Amino acid sequence: MMRTGTVVACSAAAVLVAVAAGPIEPGRVAASSQQKVLRLATTTSTVDTGLLADILPDFQARCGCRVDVVAVGTGQAIELGKRGDADVLLVHSPEQEAAFMKEGHGIRRDDVMYNDFVIVGPTGDPAGVAKASSARDAFRSIARAAAAFASRGDRSGTHTKERAIWKSAGIDPAEEGPQRPSWYLSVGQGMGETLAFANEKQAYALADRATWTSMQGRLPSLRRLFGGGSGDENPDRDLRNQYSVIVIDQARHPGVKAALGLQFADWLLSKPTQARIAAFGRDSAGRSLFYADSDEYKATDRVRVESGGRSRTFTLGEIAKLRSTTLSGVEYIGVKKGRLGRHAWTGVSLTDLLLALDPGIASKSRSTSTIEVVSSDGWTASFTWHELFGSVSRGEGLYRAKGCNECHGLKAEGTRPEGKRPAPKLLGETYPVGDTTAMIRSGTAQHEGITAYTADRLSDADLAAILGWLARPNQAGTDDVFVVPPPRRIAMLAYERDGRPMTGRDGLIQLVVGFDEFASRYSHWVSEIRVRY
Amino acid sequence: MIDDSLRALGDPALLNIVFLTFRVTGLALVIATAIGVPVGAAVGLARFPGKRLVTLILYTGMGLPPVVVGLWVYMLLSRSGALGSLAWLFTPAAMVLAQTIIAFPLVAALTMSAVEGVDPELRLQVRALGATRRQSSWIVLREARIGLTAAIVAAFGGIISEVGAVMLVGGNIEGHTRVLTTAIVLSTRQGDFGLAMALGTVLLLLALGANAFLLQLQGRAR
Numbered sequence: 001m002m003r004t005g006t007v008v009a010c011s012a013a014a015v016l017v018a019v020a021a022g023p024i025e026p027g028r029v030a031a032s033s034q035q036k037v038l039r040l041a042t043t044t045s046t047v048d049t050g051l052l053a054d055i056l057p058d059f060q061a062r063c064g065c066r067v068d069v070v071a072v073g074t075g076q077a078i079e080l081g082k083r084g085d086a087d088v089l090l091v092h093s094p095e096q097e098a099a100f101m102k103e104g105h106g107i108r109r110d111d112v113m114y115n116d117f118v119i120v121g122p123t124g125d126p127a128g129v130a131k132a133s134s135a136r137d138a139f140r141s142i143a144r145a146a147a148a149f150a151s152r153g154d155r156s157g158t159h160t161k162e163r164a165i166w167k168s169a170g171i172d173p174a175e176e177g178p179q180r181p182s183w184y185l186s187v188g189q190g191m192g193e194t195l196a197f198a199n200e201k202q203a204y205a206l207a208d209r210a211t212w213t214s215m216q217g218r219l220p221s222l223r224r225l226f227g228g229g230s231g232d233e234n235p236d237r238d239l240r241n242q243y244s245v246i247v248i249d250q251a252r253h254p255g256v257k258a259a260l261g262l263q264f265a266d267w268l269l270s271k272p273t274q275a276r277i278a279a280f281g282r283d284s285a286g287r288s289l290f291y292a293d294s295d296e297y298k299a300t301d302r303v304r305v306e307s308g309g310r311s312r313t314f315t316l317g318e319i320a321k322l323r324s325t326t327l328s329g330v331e332y333i334g335v336k337k338g339r340l341g342r343h344a345w346t347g348v349s350l351t352d353l354l355l356a357l358d359p360g361i362a363s364k365s366r367s368t369s370t371i372e373v374v375s376s377d378g379w380t381a382s383f384t385w386h387e388l389f390g391s392v393s394r395g396e397g398l399y400r401a402k403g404c405n406e407c408h409g410l411k412a413e414g415t416r417p418e419g420k421r422p423a424p425k426l427l428g429e430t431y432p433v434g435d436t437t438a439m440i441r442s443g444t445a446q447h448e449g450i451t452a453y454t455a456d457r458l459s460d461a462d463l464a465a466i467l468g469w470l471a472r473p474n475q476a477g478t479d480d481v482f483v484v485p486p487p488r489r490i491a492m493l494a495y496e497r498d499g500r501p502m503t504g505r506d507g508l509i510q511l512v513v514g515f516d517e518f519a520s521r522y523s524h525w526v527s528e529i530r531v532r533y
Numbered sequence: 534m535i536d537d538s539l540r541a542l543g544d545p546a547l548l549n550i551v552f553l554t555f556r557v558t559g560l561a562l563v564i565a566t567a568i569g570v571p572v573g574a575a576v577g578l579a580r581f582p583g584k585r586l587v588t589l590i591l592y593t594g595m596g597l598p599p600v601v602v603g604l605w606v607y608m609l610l611s612r613s614g615a616l617g618s619l620a621w622l623f624t625p626a627a628m629v630l631a632q633t634i635i636a637f638p639l640v641a642a643l644t645m646s647a648v649e650g651v652d653p654e655l656r657l658q659v660r661a662l663g664a665t666r667r668q669s670s671w672i673v674l675r676e677a678r679i680g681l682t683a684a685i686v687a688a689f690g691g692i693i694s695e696v697g698a699v700m701l702v703g704g705n706i707e708g709h710t711r712v713l714t715t716a717i718v719l720s721t722r723q724g725d726f727g728l729a730m731a732l733g734t735v736l737l738l739l740a741l742g743a744n745a746f747l748l749q750l751q752g753r754a755r
Contacts, residue, residue: 039623048723053707068623070704071719084612085622192722218726255612255620 036065038260041086043157044190046243047071049210049289055276059267065260073190075155081105081246084253088261089246090268092157095164097244106246107258110269113277113290117161117239118212118227120195120219121147121204129204129225135236136169138226143171146183148203152194153186161241162206168238195219208241210281210289231291242293245269269294271504296504298376300527303493303509307358307531308366314353316495316508322348322356327490327514345512347494351388354531361531362389370410373511373521374528381511381521382410383491395469397482398462402453403518412470430471437463452518488514493526546708547732551739554712557625558693561632565640565688570681573644574674578656591645594638599631603698606631610702623704628712631698636688643687647680648673682751686744693740713739 046052047069056067070077070086074093080086082105090112091097101109119138121129127145132138142149151174152159166172173184185203187194191211198205199219209231212224228234245265250258267273274297281289301316328344354361354371361369369385386392387400399405399412407423409415414425437460443451453463482489491513495502502508507524516522576587608614610622610630621627651673659669674681696714703710705719713736720729 044722047719066709068704068706068709070623070706083614190722196726214723253612255617 036063036257036260037068038063038065038257038264039068039070039085039087040090040264041070041072041077041080041088042090043074043077043092043243044071045092045208045211046090048190048192049214049281051210051277051280051290054280055273058273058276059264062267063260063263067264073154073156074160081248084248084256087248087257088264089248090243091246092241092243093160094242094244095160097246100246105249105252107249108262108265109244109246110265110295111293112243112245112268113274113293114231114240114242115209115288115290116227116231116234116241117158117206118209118224118234119204120198120207120212120222121225122202123221123223124202125223125225127204132226133235135165135226135239139165139169139171142183142204143169143173143181146181148183148185148201149173150194150198150201150203150205151184151186152191152206153188154190156190157241158191158206158208161239165206165238195222198222213281213287213289230287243290269296269505271296294504295507295524299504299507299509299525300376301508303353303526303529305353305357305529307354307361307529310358312357319348319353319493319509320495322352325349325490325492327488327492327494327512330488330512330514343497344499345492345494345510346496346499347492347509347512350383350491350493350511350529353493353529354388358531364390366533368533370532372530372532373523373526374530375507375511375523376525376527379523381513381523383521384410388491392482393469394482395465395467396473397484397515399466399469400521401484401515401517402458402462402466403516403520404466406518406520412473426470427473428470431467433464433467436467457517482515484515490514491521547735549708550711550713550716551735553625553710554693554714554736554739557628557699557712558632558689561629561636561692562685562689564629564633565636566685569637569640569684569688570644570674573641573684574648574670576641577645577648578670578673588642588645591638591642595642597635597638598697599635599695600697600701602634603631603701606634606698606702622702623706623710625703625710627702628699628710631702632692632695635695635698636692639688639691640684643684644677644681647677647684650680651676678751682747686747689743689747690740693743694736 040052042052048071052069056069060067070080072080074091074096077086077089077091078093078096078100081089081100082103089106097109100106117135119129119135121127121142127138127142127147129138129141132141151162153174163172163174166174173181174186185197185201187197189197191207192215194205195207195212195215196219197203199222202221204225205222209227216222216224227236227239234240245268247258247261247265248256250256274292274294277290278288278292278297281287302313303319304311304313324346325348326344326346329342330345331342350371350373351362360366367385367390371383371385371388373381373383382405384392387397400410404412404426407415407417408426409423412425412427414423416422439445440447440450440453440458440463441455443449443453447453491511494510494512495508497506497510502510507526509526511521511523511526513521573591576584576591606627607622609616610619610627611617612622619626621630655676656669656673659672660666664672694714696718699705699710699712700715700718703712703715705711705715711719713732717729717732717736720726720732
């Protein structure tokens with residue numbers, strides 16, 4: 001019965017040969033548990049553009065670990081995070097991410113980089129998208145012309161963005177269900193497939209610039225119609241595509257490697273990695289595919305000072321050579337992190353720095369100037385000339401020290417910030433002390449929801465002094481000079497905290513204001529100082 | 534296209550992918566065969582109450598979409614799933630598990646119908662000649678060998694070309710869980726249709742070779 005070696009046995013033997021070609025799990029599991037493995041769930045764009053392949057080897061060498069990259073849509077990546085099946089996420093859907101953090105799945109979320117979206121469409125541009133002034137406008141004209149539009153339709157970051165634009169345009173073709181217009185084509189696939197589809201169907205589509213740039217050559221009948229030639233030229237800020245890294249919480253999902261995840265996030269946000277992200281694509285595609293955006297990257301080690309028609313850039317080394325001052329016991333309040341305790345700060349006083357460039361600035365004839373300290377993320381803190389070089393009445397000093405300027409403006413001139421309640425001009429107005437004190441204390445009436453001004457933070461006497469200054473701004477007598485104790489009466493560019501040089505995350509050079517009690521004029525990543533007249 | 538094929542073939546990463554494809558599919562096929570053939574044969578030969586129900590389940594299993602199987606396996610192996618502690622998710626082991634589940638009903642159901650197709654007279658004759666129960670089963674299986682090969686070939690074809698489940702539970706991790714089908718999906722997504730086509734050709738050639746090998750064995754066993 002030798003030949004009873006049946007087909008089954010033979011075939012089984014055949015496949016066994018194939019299997020024997022190499023060891024397989026669980027043998028492999030045992031081998032790899034020796035090596036640390038970090039599991040990164042990310043959106044397809046970071047893989048499809050080749051970015052991760054470019055930067056990850058450096059991290060793997062540093063951590064002596066392997067990074068397993070699972071590239072899926074943002075929706076699925078977030079779901080993997082929620083189930084604890086990934087250690088870190090690199091995704092681009094701020095709304096979904098915020099909800100994710102709120103549900104407590106992540107320990108940390110930081111901005112990593114951004115690129116932007118562009119609107120592409122058939123070369124003939126039947127809907128006239130090229131003439132649009134904003135993305136919203138472009139979408140409106142597509143809908144008006146009932147021109148074919150290819151949607152990702154896969155709940156990815158790009159799809160989420162597309163839905164948001166439709167919503168802001170007051171149209172929701174995706175939500176109309178059975179009455180969904182026939183020009184709206186929900187493809188339900190990745191960016192590459194969607195673009196290929198649009199190319200065939202002569203349809204419009206929203207695409208992230210990185211994927212579009214890398215595929216452009218293979219899409220002959222499509223053209224970029226809105227979004228400008230590069231991220232910097234994009235006329236619509238709403239088209240920004242922000243990527244962030246999230247480290248999953250080990251307490252919530254045991255088994256997640258949070259320590260390794262944090263190491264990864266730190267590495268990703270560090271200056272060298274960020275520089276590499278910024279350079280990626282510039283060499284091969286001729287233009288950046290991603291713009292580095294971490295706090296650390298934005299921290300500059302030089303400050304450009306502009307005053308009296310002169311300008312000069314001071315490096316950190318040059319700043320450190322100027323006479324230094326130390327200010328101790330100043331509470332450090334991070335914009336995102338809240339109160340972080342009291343510290344001693346060392347740096348150069350803002351007046352010394354300005355005088356080094358422009359000695360004439362201290363003269364009385366310049367007293368109408370405003371000094372603006374600008375951070376690399378655009379945050380601007382302002383000072384009046386009197387605050388730095390002259391004297392300030394008690395009421396005016398307290399007005400800013402207590403942060404009223406945050407909403408009502410540096411000179412109580414009133415502000416209308418975008419998307420927030422406008423705060424009225426207060427200067428020159430007379431307010432009844434009793435009623436106004438009650439209003440500001442209780443956080444009701446006009447100050448509805450502003451509850452910071454409790455009696456221990458703002459005394460009746462201080463508030464009366466502020467209201468007095470508002471009513472008679474020009475009558476402050478010399479006896480009424482702002483009485484902050486001299487050591488605290490300083491605004492400085494600090495480069496050391498508690499004797500240690502600052503890290504990029506906090507800004508290498510930071511503005512610290514000794515006489516302000518609220519955070520309104522602290523800033524990180526100071527990069528420029530301008531004097532305006 | 535030819536350029537792309539050459540480029541693909543010259544890539545050492547491709548060898549890795551091909552090996553992994555064969556290891557995963559091969560192991561899944563061996564396990565599915567080892568369980569599926571006896572089960573299929575037993576169901577085919579035996580007569581018992583509920584046989585129709587078992588048959589129905591096996592036939593339905595043949596039509597199960599791989600993604601659904603992938604989803605089950607994912608839920609099972611997820612860190613917050615029942616078998617999360619195995620840490621199998623996104624490893625080749627998870628892919629083998631998923632493919633085994635996909636292949637099993639194919640092997641079992643086709644074995645069953647192959648065995649049922651053998652002339653019942655044959656078994657009676659053999660039994661009459663004094664063969665034991667086991668011996669007679671062997672003979673029936675031998676008689677049904679063409680059907681059995683078809684079962685294995687069908688299962689092989691089903692899982693080597695499958696992408697939904699391995700993508701979901703394997704994660705298409707480069708150098709670790711990337712197999713031919715997921716590599717094809719990736720290059721398609723990247724718009725590299727040339728490479729995708731080339732990889733498809735590689736897959737086709739490999740399947741051709743494997744099937745030729747199986748048929749050769751069947752011929753020899755005759």
